[in-house]
Amino acid sequence: MDSTIEIIMILLVLSDMALLGLSRLRACISIVSFQGMLMGLLVLIAHSSSMTPRLIIIAAVSFMIKGFVFPYLLRRGIREAGTQHESEPFVGYIMSIISGVVMLGISLWLGEKLPLLAALSGSSLVIPAALTTLFTGLFLIVARRNALNQCLGYIILENGIYTVGVVSVVEIPFLVELGIMLDVFVAVFVMGIAIYNINREFDHLDSDRLNNLKG
């Protein structure tokens, strides 16, 4: 069981790195979709010793929403906006990957600093991987211009937090879990609508050119 979790964590970190290095939005979305499926699997594997119907439902819901519904919404966004690439990000792709490696280093260091959390999660890789994912999400939000990429960043950030939640806290009541899922779903949905409207009104998705309101 532990080794499976570690494989998932490694895949998680690798997908983070891929996201940092890719410029094609379509490819980025596919990777986010892959990460979403990993999240669904993680729920099952982390609690494989005590499988309950509740867990299976949660895993299935998160697998479907993060793996298929989000990518669908985002792909539709791209189609309507007609943008395929991130045009000139604030931080170049090579620099992004280097920052990713630095973030991984920081996460490993932080993971050592929080031994109790690591002990709870049962594997020394979980906390660093989750933190790397969280930082990657933040990085994408800050360093990319395209509103769609920022939305992807939010999903990644959420995945990072979700990983901590799944692995280190056993019992989040079912209703709370569903509420959280619903909220994240609606958040992405609302962002999708906002992106659609921004594109219609401005003819571009560059969030740094949304700068009428100042001071």
Added chain:
Amino acid sequence: MNHEMTLGLLILIPAFAGFACLLMPSLRTALGLMCAGVFGTAIIGLFAITSVLFEHHILYAAGQWLFMDALSAYNYFVMLLIFCLSSIYSCVYFRAEMEHHNLTINQIRLFTCLWCEALTAMTIVLLSNNLGIMWVGIEATTLITAFLICVHVSRESLEAMWKYILICSVGVAFAFMGTLLAAASAKGVAFGNHNALLWTTLRTNAAALNPTLIKAAFIFLLVGYGTKAGLAPMHTWLPDAHSQAPAPVSAIFSGFMLNAALYCVMRYVPIVETATGNSSWGLNLIAGFGIISIMTAAVFILFQTDLKRLLAYHSIEHLGIIALGLGLGGLGTFAALFHTLNHSLCKTLSFFAAGRLGQAIGGSHDMEKMNGSMRISPVWGIGIFCSILALIGIAPFALFISEFQLLKAAIDKGATVSLVLFLLGAGIVFIGALGHAIPLAWGRPHSTAPVSRASFVEFILVFAPLSILLLLGIWMPQPLQSALNASADVIRNTVSASASLQGGLP
């Protein structure tokens, strides 16, 4: 009525009213149903509030997932007050827009629906005992109110909406991390995993929680909920959202949504304090954010040209003051809660006035164009001028009293640095805002627009909050004082702090 039903109804009534609003055939019926929903909730809510605050019950419902203690009852009272006033005002405001044909039936259906759902979401925040559900409620308010900013779709409002969703969602995601860490800190404490997220459980077992994890949790929570509460330096979404939203929406944003987020921080304060051995670690952190907010707002207030942005920066300042009071503890907690009520009332009134004056001069909130507002509309001119005076803390208004109590708390505690910075910030705000307010009231009007007559309802909307603020500034009713003490005791740890309060008030 039993409690189970009461608390359930408080959530269900606005939820259903909201969905029903979507089906309404005309503008008037939709607004009417919205008001009916809000006032219906308010009447039932008052029963629950009196039973909690004056008969000292704690109401539980839904297997302890919902509860109402003194702190939630007091905040719920403030919220109902703000929502009732704003609902009446939105009828006035949108009637004027209808006359200019600025509004379609679909827009008003969406508005009334989201308005009621926002009430539902904030009620869930205040009434939930489960910290996870509380988080869900806060995130839901973000998503629901995002569309309220965009009732009129324009470039600016879209920009404001995008910043609002993105910054607040990311911020609130941090709060989720904090909630998880708080739950993790309870691992190994023997109360059965099922209850790990219940506030009452964590509160009773606070001493046994893991201090390192709860500290980490609190940092995440403070940054997360602080973003939503508009504490600097995470405040950047706030002026944009407040200035672009329609006036009634700005009023509930400033009047209660920010407080709802700060309420979540308040819930964690006693847990963190007990878990860290009453070291004031968490309190100092909150006070620090409070002071940064006051100073940031003070600087920005000087350079504003847009009235609603000016008021938005006032919100940051006052939320900072509330946070500072909370961080000082003791009398400060009392002052912070009292300030919540005063600020909400006053800020609601000022956004009302800004909205109506903006309509009178043709849809802009540029202060230069609003010059001489006393002549443009005497009633709302008095409203905006008096509310700015109250906001900067002029003497007979209640905000002066709560700020004075806060000063006293700072002196009692010997927090000289906080005291000096607070006075400095308040001084800058005083001068800056007064400089804006005087021409705003008496300057030479730009437009030759005819003097707009205010209806009786508008007259009440201006003078009811003003007279409450004046009254509370002169005389503190005994029931309010005991209610404030009871809810401050939920946050404070020590019994001695509350004992020192008796009779010590101005």
